[in-house]
Amino acid sequence: MEPNILDLRHQRCPLALLLAKRHTNGQQQGTNIDILISDPSSMRDITHYLQQHAFTLSCEEKEGYYRMQVTKESC
Template sequence: MELNLLDLRQERCPMALLLAKRHTKALSEGQQTSIYVSDSSSLSDITSFLLKQSFELVCEELDGYYSLQVTKGTLSNV
């Protein structure tokens, strides 16, 4: 399974959230992606959205930014 990347480190909310919504909506069931964000408000907004939409999510703080590993849940989880 190919892992794709959405780099939002140069974006701020609400644009970061809008782009993350579009990107994750296009995922197929079980598909994974990584999202990079640099500010805590974008992290909070995107994380909240993804959890409400039943995505599996792992967040890691790296050198000056956050990495979100996102997996779209199965239909039974949504």
């Protein structure tokens, strides 16, 4: 299975948040997504949105960006 990666390293809010919403909207339960983000304010906004919408996530800091691992949970 091909990895589900959303690369937002060159995007800033509000566009980064809108793209993350679009990508995660309608995902099936148990779906894993990797989101790559470089903008700290986008990271905060996307994290807040995902926590409010039945996703679990973990984040690790890489060289110059963050890698967020997101899983769609049951509603």
